Amino acid sequence: MMEKTHSGYSNKKIWAVGGGKGGVGKSLVSANVSICLALMGHKVITIDLDLGGANLHTCLGLPIPKTTLSDYISGKVTNFEDLLVATPITNLKIISGAQDELGMANLKNLHKHQLIQKLHELEADYILFDLGAGTAFNTIDFFITADKGILVVLPEPTSIENTYRFIKTVFYRRLKMIEGIEVVEPLIDEALNAKITTGQLSPSDLIRKISQDHPELGAKIRHELASFKPNLIMNQVRSQADIDIGYSIQSICRKYFGIEMPFPGYLDYDQSVWQSVRKRKPLLVEFPNSKLVTNFDRIVHRLIES
Ligand SMILES: Nc1ncnc2c1ncn2[C@@H]1O[C@H](COP(=O)(O)OP(=O)(O)O)[C@@H](O)[C@H]1O
Numbered sequence: 001m002m003e004k005t006h007s008g009y010s011n012k013k014i015w016a017v018g019g020g021k022g023g024v025g026k027s028l029v030s031a032n033v034s035i036c037l038a039l040m041g042h043k044v045i046t047i048d049l050d051l052g053g054a055n056l057h058t059c060l061g062l063p064i065p066k067t068t069l070s071d072y073i074s075g076k077v078t079n080f081e082d083l084l085v086a087t088p089i090t091n092l093k094i095i096s097g098a099q100d101e102l103g104m105a106n107l108k109n110l111h112k113h114q115l116i117q118k119l120h121e122l123e124a125d126y127i128l129f130d131l132g133a134g135t136a137f138n139t140i141d142f143f144i145t146a147d148k149g150i151l152v153v154l155p156e157p158t159s160i161e162n163t164y165r166f167i168k169t170v171f172y173r174r175l176k177m178i179e180g181i182e183v184v185e186p187l188i189d190e191a192l193n194a195k196i197t198t199g200q201l202s203p204s205d206l207i208r209k210i211s212q213d214h215p216e217l218g219a220k221i222r223h224e225l226a227s228f229k230p231n232l233i234m235n236q237v238r239s240q241a242d243i244d245i246g247y248s249i250q251s252i253c254r255k256y257f258g259i260e261m262p263f264p265g266y267l268d269y270d271q272s273v274w275q276s277v278r279k280r281k282p283l284l285v286e287f288p289n290s291k292l293v294t295n296f297d298r299i300v301h302r303l304i305e306s
């Protein structure tokens with residue numbers, strides 16, 4: 001259990017839920033992982049950062065909230081805490097996403113860093129980021145600042161490809177933040193542009209190459225890699241073969257990127273998902289006997305323990 005200090009939440013954990021494309025189940029995962037944590041007695045705040053395609057509220061059975069991140073970005077709301085919206089679940093509050101792309105187009109770099117800071121200052125045991133689709137820097141940068149990254153994948157080629165692209169983009173974005181990395185930037189760019197399939201210069205080749213001439217830099221990069229452990233969730237599983245795709249992604253990431261990718265579990269394809277959305281009720285609350293309850297329970301326990 002979390003230990004709370006009088007001054008606040010010293011043990012605060014930030015988890016980011018991402019994935020290469022829209023419709024893979026990021027909001028479903030964010031909403032239901034949040035519900036699990038809240039039911040366990042943790043104070044949870046979940047933020048819809050899918051700026052332009054916000055739908056976290058729907059997965060929680062809430063109407064479009066009156067105040068959203070757009071109001072903060074546009075300056076209409078100045079007190080960040082005023083964005084917090086209560087949910088029918090005790091211990092769970094959300095901040096709803098921008099309902100228009102315009103809000104996000106205004107999210108310049110300075111704003112982004114201010115926003116990230118505000119998100120990290122929120123008072124809760126767990127703060128969850130429900131991210132947008134794609135590999136735009138706005139999405140990647142939210143992902144990078146979290147303590148734990150979660151990637152939702154579907155067992156289909158486009159989603160798998162997008163997942164590798166996402167990991168690759170995060171990988172290089174993190175490398176570029178390393179002090180002194182400028183000297184090897186051309187090499188990094190070369191590796192970034194190499195295709196996974198042909199693998200001219202894989203990230204692990206890259207590190208070997210860098211380490212030869214710049215051992216200190218090589219060590220820093222290795223350290224950076226060791227701490228990069230995005231968690232994989234395979235969604236909409238219909239067979240054991242679908243689950244096994246998760247294990248192959250894990251082994252490809254180990255070989256190609258040299259990273260360990262925990263696989264805390266999968267989610268069955270289940271009719272209860274759209275039924276709960278249609279009923280405007282949170283899945284775990286409306287269908288307590290659904291297979292997904294067991295799926296989520298396992299995933300959340302493994303995430304907490306890792
Ligand atoms: N495990 C599942 N079983 C059945 N349908 C699912 C499942 N996961 C997602 N879906 C369907 O996909 C839709 C998109 O999921 P959502 O979480 O909104 O995706 P994202 O946030 O990644 O865009 C859901 O509304 C639901 O209809």
Ligand SMILES: [Mg+2]
Pocket residue numbers: 026027050053054055056130131
């Ligand atoms: Mg979403």
